[in-house]
Amino acid sequence: MILALLCVLCAGLLHGPFQAHAADVDELMRQGRDAMAEGRLEDAEAAYLAVPAPGAGDQEDEGEYASARMQVARLRLAREDYDGAVQAARDVLAHFSGHAEAKNLIASIERDRMPTWERFLKDCQRFLPSLLSGAAMTLLLVFCTIIISPVGGLIIALGRLSSFRVLRMPCWFIIWLFRGTPLLLQLFFIYYGLPSLGITLKPLTAALIGLGVNYSAYLAEIIRAGIESIPAGQMEAAKALGMTYGQAMRRVIIPQTYKRLIPPVANEFTALIKDTALVSTIAMVELMRAADQMFNTYFNVTAIILAGVIYLFFTTVFTFIFERIEERVGVYEKR
Amino acid sequence: MKNADATPLIECRNIRKHFGEHAALDDVSITVDRGDKVVIIGPSGSGKSTLLRSMNFLETIDSGEILFEGKPAGYRTVNGKLVLDNQKNLCALRTQIGMVFQQFNLFAHMTVLGNVMEGPVTVLGQQKAEARDLALEMLEKVGMADKAERYPATLSGGQKQRVAIARALAMRPKLMLFDEPTSALDPELVGEVFEAIKKLALEGMTMIIVTHNMGFAREVADSVAFMEDGRILLKDPPAEFFGKDCEQPRIKSFIDRIM
Ligand SMILES: Nc1ncnc2c1ncn2[C@@H]1O[C@H](COP(=O)(O)OP(=O)(O)OP(=O)(O)O)[C@@H](O)[C@H]1O
Ligand SMILES: [Mg+2]
Numbered sequence: 001m002i003l004a005l006l007c008v009l010c011a012g013l014l015h016g017p018f019q020a021h022a023a024d025v026d027e028l029m030r031q032g033r034d035a036m037a038e039g040r041l042e043d044a045e046a047a048y049l050a051v052p053a054p055g056a057g058d059q060e061d062e063g064e065y066a067s068a069r070m071q072v073a074r075l076r077l078a079r080e081d082y083d084g085a086v087q088a089a090r091d092v093l094a095h096f097s098g099h100a101e102a103k104n105l106i107a108s109i110e111r112d113r114m115p116t117w118e119r120f121l122k123d124c125q126r127f128l129p130s131l132l133s134g135a136a137m138t139l140l141l142v143f144c145t146i147i148i149s150p151v152g153g154l155i156i157a158l159g160r161l162s163s164f165r166v167l168r169m170p171c172w173f174i175i176w177l178f179r180g181t182p183l184l185l186q187l188f189f190i191y192y193g194l195p196s197l198g199i200t201l202k203p204l205t206a207a208l209i210g211l212g213v214n215y216s217a218y219l220a221e222i223i224r225a226g227i228e229s230i231p232a233g234q235m236e237a238a239k240a241l242g243m244t245y246g247q248a249m250r251r252v253i254i255p256q257t258y259k260r261l262i263p264p265v266a267n268e269f270t271a272l273i274k275d276t277a278l279v280s281t282i283a284m285v286e287l288m289r290a291a292d293q294m295f296n297t298y299f300n301v302t303a304i305i306l307a308g309v310i311y312l313f314f315t316t317v318f319t320f321i322f323e324r325i326e327e328r329v330g331v332y333e334k335r
Numbered sequence: 336m337k338n339a340d341a342t343p344l345i346e347c348r349n350i351r352k353h354f355g356e357h358a359a360l361d362d363v364s365i366t367v368d369r370g371d372k373v374v375i376i377g378p379s380g381s382g383k384s385t386l387l388r389s390m391n392f393l394e395t396i397d398s399g400e401i402l403f404e405g406k407p408a409g410y411r412t413v414n415g416k417l418v419l420d421n422q423k424n425l426c427a428l429r430t431q432i433g434m435v436f437q438q439f440n441l442f443a444h445m446t447v448l449g450n451v452m453e454g455p456v457t458v459l460g461q462q463k464a465e466a467r468d469l470a471l472e473m474l475e476k477v478g479m480a481d482k483a484e485r486y487p488a489t490l491s492g493g494q495k496q497r498v499a500i501a502r503a504l505a506m507r508p509k510l511m512l513f514d515e516p517t518s519a520l521d522p523e524l525v526g527e528v529f530e531a532i533k534k535l536a537l538e539g540m541t542m543i544i545v546t547h548n549m550g551f552a553r554e555v556a557d558s559v560a561f562m563e564d565g566r567i568l569l570k571d572p573p574a575e576f577f578g579k580d581c582e583q584p585r586i587k588s589f590i591d592r593i594m
Contacts, residue, residue: 237440237499240391241454241506242430244422251457256444332444332486 025051025064032071045075053095066092066099073105082109123302127294131303134290135310141207141276141286142314146269148212153219158249160224171220178217184278186210191282207279215272222264226257258329266322273314287311342405344369344510344541345390345432350399352385352565359385360396361565367510372536373543374552374573377562378589383545386562387512390543391434392425403428404509430458433503437515439495441487447474447498448483454506466505473501477531493524497531504535511535513544547593553577561586 028051035044051068073088086109089102096102111119159171178186191206201209230253238248280289287307294303343366352360359382367373375383388394390401392409398417401408408428410417419425442450451470455461461469474480477497487495496516503511513532517525529551536542536555546552552559553573560570561583569576569586577590 231438231440233436233438233440234442236393237434237436237442239393240429240432240434240436241502242426242458243454244426247457251453252442256442332446332488 029064029068032068036071041075041078045072048072048075053091066096066102070101070105073102077105077109082113085109120302123300124306126298127291127300127303127306130290130294131287131306131310134285134287134307135314137284137286138273138276138288139314141211141279141284142269142273144208145211145215145272145276148208149215149219150223150265152212152216153223154254156216156220157223157227160220161227174213175217175220178214179221183210183214183275184281186214187278187282203279203283206282207276207284211272211276211279215268218268219265222261222268223257226261227253229260230256259326262322262326262329266319266326269322270315270318273311273318343367343402344371344404346402346405347386347390348400348402350386350389350396350401352382352389352394352396358565360389363399363565363567365560365567365570367541367543369509369541370539371541371557372555373570374556374559375543375545375562376547376549376552376559376589376593381562382565383562384514385565387434387514387543387545390510391429391432391512392419393434395419403431426458430454430506431509433506433508433511435496435499435503435511435513435516437518439487439492439499439519441495441499441502443487445486446483447479447485447487447490450487450498451502451505454502459506470501470505473504474498476504476534477501478527491524492520493527496520496528500528500531500535509541511540511542513542513546515545515547517546517548549577549590549593561589 028047032044032047035041035047048068048071051065054065069088069092073085073092076082076084076088086106089105092099092102093106114122156171156174159167160175162168162171187207187210190210191201191203194201194206227249234252234256235248238252239245243251276286277288280286280292285293287310291303291307295301346364346366348364350360350363351358361382363382363386365373365386375386377383385394389396396410396417401410403409409420409425411420412418442453445453448467448470451473452463452466455466455469456463471480471483474483477500479494479497479501482490482494482498487498490498500516516532517528520528525548529548532542532544533551533555544551544556556573558570559573559576561568561576563585569583
């Protein structure tokens with residue numbers, strides 16, 4: 001039998017791939033099937049292996065070669081010859097680069113043979129580039145909002161504390177409106193709603209306006225409470241020195257609020273890191289959206305876990321930074 | 336001992352101040368000449384603080400007139416109603432009037448030196464170096480120069496109040512207002528603060544002091560005023576005020592009570 005096969009092989013080699021006859025292929029396939037049926041797995045493998053590769057223009061045998069090699073791969077897989085199985089599947093791919101079954105077989109063998117941690121690393125490698133560029137966008141949103149919102153918050157807070165009604169009322173209204181509705185709704189309105197009023201914004205602009213105003217409104221109330229917590233005597237002493245209201249605020253009152261503001265502001269900014277995920281709904285590709293895209297493409301939960309790790313990293317670093325700042329500010333309160 | 340300049344430094348004419356229905360100042364008139372040291376005494380709620388704060392425009396009066404160096408100060412009349420003057424004018428007036436509070440009100444986030452430099456630098460626009468020398472000079476005067484780098488929280492009440500005095504003095508005011516400067520202090524710390532005020536009085540500073548320290552009133556005051564229910568019932572030199580065995584029994588009983 002083996003001799004016969006060798007002869008066929010030699011004949012194949014002598015004649016070259018172009019000389020392979022359809023009749024030989026049919027014969028080999030039948031031998032393989034018979035051997036399989038009789039449980040002679042080695043014979044079956046040899047028969048299938050002998051099916052020659054198709055030559056250019058030899059359209060008829062294509063399917064036979066592929067299915068023969070796939071049979072070889074499966075037989076080898078069954079006797080745990082993984083390298084051999086992969087080799088057979090590769091043979092198929094060498095001729096039919098789009099062969100899905102061969103690809104899947106190789107992929108699943110490689111995955112199965114990989115240790116868990118290595119598989120995880122490989123996933124990380126695959127997802128990290130897009131997750132990191134999403135994370136960069138998240139950081140950009142966070143930093144811009146951290147710069148915008150304290151300024152906006154201070155202006156709104158001072159407006160709220162003003163003795164002029166024309167300043168007090170609009171500032172009260174902004175706080176009431178933006179703290180009283182969901183951020184998600186505000187983002188939707190700014191991005192999808194404003195165009196119908198003739199204002200079309202880029203996603204990034206819309207996101208920054210939404211986050212900026214929303215966080216300004218929250219910080220305004222924190223800053224106002226901070227200012228009101230400073231004893232009235234401080235303002236009186238400043239005025240008695242001849243300071244204007246502005247000088248008194250800038251030199252005396254506001255600097256004393258810093259220490260009290262840091263814990264609640266740190267809270268808000270930590271929440272902000274997570275709230276940036278909401279802008280993924282208005283066509284912004286940031287960390288959450290990137291993770292979502294990876295997950296939907298590969299149905300692999302590692303992308304979600306990785307995004308969580310990145311968010312945790314950000315919030316941890318923030319907490320650490322704010323704790324250091326809190327230690328430095330307000331040394332004057334220590335005895 | 337009167338200054339050659341005959342115009343009073345500050346004069347309140349018939350000032351009234353209501354908090355709701357309550358009259359905190361009820362037709363008060365008082366004249367303080369340059370170099371005068373006036374002590375105001377009176378029971379709690381009689382309007383002493385309100386009077387002092389009105390002189391510094393921290394309190395807005397309902398009617399009457401305040402003259403600083405002979406000129407109406409701090410208010411405009413709009414449609415027959417008194418309205419506080421603009422901020423610029425008020426600030427200019429306040430730089431000439433120093434005020435020391437019962438609760439010190441030192442700027443908690445600044446060092447002792449920073450507190451004293453703050454007015455000259457921020458309000459008068461002095462250079463830091465210049466203000467620093469001035470501040471140290473003022474701190475020296477109240478015996479606090481060695482604590483220049485400390486924060487207020489690390490000081491005793493008496494030390495805080497002396498820094499507050501130095502802070503007011505650094506503006507080189509023409510008038511000093513003291514509102515119960517020692518009431519928040521432990522008895523053993525009262526002396527050091529009054530020493531500092533006495534020193535200032537000897538230098539000829541014009542001052543109005545609300546205090547219940549009769550010894551200080553006797554020793555330093557040119558005149559002592561007694562307030563009750565928003566009125567000044569009596570204003571006399573201390574010798575007469577304490578000496579003529581007050582014909583007004585209310586004043587006598589009050590003095591007896593606090594002595
Ligand atoms: N901001 C305010 N609002 C309402 N009422 C006030 C206010 N400030 C003072 N009063 C009232 O005005 C009156 C005079 O108060 P003021 O503080 O001038 O008294 P005082 O003579 O300084 O008393 P004390 O010795 O307790 O300091 C009191 O009846 C007080 O309750
Ligand atoms: Mg008082």
